[in-house]
Amino acid sequence: MIKTFRDFAQAKQDSKTPKYQQLVNTLLVDIEKGNLQTGERLPSINEASEECYLSRDTVERAYSELHRLGVITSIFRKGYFISGKSAKTKTKIFFLVGKITENNKDIFNAFVNAAGKDVTVDIFTYNYKSENFRDTINNHLGNYHYYVIMPHLIDETDENIKCLKKISSERLIFLEQSMKAFENSTAHVLSNSEYEISSVMQQHIKHFKKYKTLNLVLTEEEYFDAELITGFRNFCESNNFNFQVLDGFQEEEVEAGNVYLTIDDIDLVAAIKSAQNQDLELGKDVGLISLNDSCYKEILAGGISIISSKPAEIGKMAADMIKGEKRQQVQVPMEMILRKSL
Template sequence: MLVDKSERIHTDSRTPKYLQVVNLILDEIEKGKLKIGDRIPSINETSFDFLLSRDTVEKAYNELKDRGIISSVRGKGFYVTSTNVENKVKVLLLFNKLSSYKKIIYYTIIETLGEHATVDMHVHHYNVDLLEDLIHQNVGKYNYYVIAPHFFDKETHPISGYELLKKIPKDKLLIMDRAIKGHENEFPGVFQDFAKDIFAALETGLSHLRKYKKMILVFPKGDMYPLEIVDGFKRFCFFHDFENMILDGIDDAPISDGDLFLVLAESDLVNIIKKAREQMLTLGQDVGLISYNETPLKEILDKGISTISTDFIHMGKSIGRQIMGEEDKIPIKNPFRLIVRKSL
């Protein structure tokens, strides 16, 4: 390699070693020291020169091949095939749905990647058959695949999709929003732990919750929300001795003084606010209200709606940083918290 042998790989850098190798080669191309058709050292040669494992160098060369910068000729070695060092990392996002929360993640990923990547997006609508088609159509076309693995069968029973996800090369796959049950440590990415998250977040607000007589989770059937939310809610109420109830929606019946509602759907949020006004009940005093998932609107709606939520901006940034090699590609649990406002 043309790089001065005194220029070492920085072991204390946040940039992974394989990306440092990638950047060194790209720098040589940008300076004109490597041109189209030039041979670069073999994996073994680069491994020896920079005191790196063969796997690290192979990963770097595969990254350069994916970007179209180099190609391999059987029995001869690796050659520069493009000097377009601005060749961007290609990322495919496969979301389960396009909600306001997913939009926050989407735009944060784009902002974090900046000009270094191009991002395409598809929605699989919780359907593994549709996801399989999307993977079949796009496998090999992208450097990274970011998947939100929320899947249900035709009877709306949750399924993991594990066998399907294994069709994507492991070093190109990032899981977002949900871990694969039974394989939580297998795939890198950023995930929520829905049951533990809701339990821990509600515990931080115990002093506010204790003034209410009953906790009511409004969990719509058929809307494909994670069932672990119900598990975490039930466990919290059991351990802290709260009278509780689970409803699948807000009907025409009046709400009661002393009720605390935890709602997932925006329509139920609006209905409870309307009912409280109609019955002359004050949110945060007579009736409590917590909405699942934070949005800017909830901060100002009706003087402030309390929320229980993961940090969607943090999730998007962490995914982007893993793609760019600025964070280790490992499974990361995303922050989750209760935000107390007037409605509580």
């Protein structure tokens, strides 16, 4: 039995897309990818019905739609075969993020630009909630050629893993964060936050030595990798820096002789205001670093130093994997851009 139908039986569940259309979409994807060749015989309606756990009417409707599109042909008493024609549909990509942050927008825009004109990319959000995460995936199973997912703040529960396993590993790409259950089976473009944050700060250690205390300002409003805390702590301890991990910043005032690494831009602005109110000069009396760049940080307060996970590179690499039909597992190094604030 053709692998396409076996995969369909295992993966296509819970979607709100009609079953016949799910089967149509699955076959179109495999035809376009070359997994089904011209002249290849499809299972009979009875065989496909049994293999995919679908009614005969559902399979017959799917085959009729494919015949209408010209991608399959029927021969009396012999069956259904892949024709030499193509449905000429664009490659459709499902792109799932927790929220539309500046960092995620940079990744998405770079991905779309690198993917090219023959690709349609639809972006969805799940607001960092597991139920929304699963519902969004389930509601769009079978509608896309590839699924690009950033599983931020999604725990590896049985429910979440079961949901993701409905997607063929050949069509799934993780960005920024992966899951242990998929480490060796799916493509991903990640950043090792624990190692990278320590490494990039070590490269610029001379700029930190003029300050007495380093502060990492956490947030509940934006996603961040928990390994960031470990990497920050490792850098400080290995270089004998005094350090603090602060839970938010709104009620705090910056202190002279301190460096603040902010994750949330709200905290960044609060720190700038606090420094200005105390006539503290950024880069001299107090240091400021922001996690990830944006168009305004280069000019804000004379220039804010940043540590970046290179979102544009992450997006481009993911698009290149799809265009080249590669299943790679890539680590992207962080970078630090020095500006006036440090």
